[in-house]
Amino acid sequence: MSKKRRHEDHEEHIDESWLVPYADVLTLLLALFIVLYSMNQVDVKKFQELSRAFSVAFSSSGQGVLDMPAIVERGPDVEFQSGGMEDAENDGQTNEEPLTQEEVNQLLEQSExxxxxxxxxIDDYIAENGLTTSLDTSLNMSQLLITIRDNALFNSAEASVNQDGRELAVSIAEMLENYPDFNIVIAGHTDNTPIRNAEFRSNWDLSAMRAVRFLDIMLTNNDLDPKRFSTVGYGEYHPVASNDSSEGRAQNRRVEISIVHNYFDTHKQQSIGITEQ
Incomplete structure (x- = not known):
C-alpha cells in the first residue's frame, strides 16, 4: 500500500505589497510639506532647483508635481531678480524709492x-495786450494760477470761445511748450444765477463745457502732450466773491488754469513721498 503523505499545514504570510505605495505616499507628503514651508519665504531660484530635483525623483517623464512655478512667481512675497521691474511697470507700479527731504526741497525750489x-x-503778455482787468496770475508755492474773467472768453451763457479768448489760449499754449514737467488743470466756474436752456441743464454743464472748449483750443498745439491736461467744472460752488452784487458775480464767472509740477497731485492735494534722513 502506498503511504499517504500528510501535507503539513504551512502558516500563511500577510501580503505586505501595500507598504510600497504607502511609503511613496508618505514620501510625497513629506515633499509637499517641505515645499509649503519653503514657500513662506520664497527664493525663486532655489524653488526652481527644488522643483527640478523632485521632478527627476518622482517622474520618469520629467514633469512632476512641482512644475507650477507661475503660481509662486506671482505671489506677494516674491522678490524678482531679473523680471521684477517689467512686471512692476505692467502693473503701473515702480520700484523707485521715495525722495529725501533734501531732494524734495531742491525740487520745490526748481519748480518755483x-x-x-x-x-x-504771462504778466508781460497781459500788460502788452491791455488785459489787466480780465486776467490775473498768482504764484503759491508750487502752483501757478491764471484767472481769466469769463467776459474775456465767452459771450453770456455760452461756452464757445470768442476770438480774443482763442488768441489767449494759443498764446498760453505756446508758453507752456517750454515746461514739459508741469501738469495743467483747467477749471470752469459760474455765479449762482440759474441756467437752463436747450444746451445747458445747469451751471455744472456750463462750467464744465467752458473748461473743455478752452482746452480744445490749447491742444491744437501739437507740441503739447494731452496727458498733462485735465478739466473740471465747479459750477457756482467755489465763489471768490459774494453773489449778492453784480460785481461779485462777475468775479465768480471765470476760468482758472492751474499749473503744477507733475510730481504733485493737484486733485488729491498730496505731495510725493518723503523719507526721513
Missing amino acids: SELSKLKQQ
Missing part, C-alpha cells in the same frame, strides 16, 4: 523758479 519765469512771461 520755473513757475516764476512763466508767470513773468
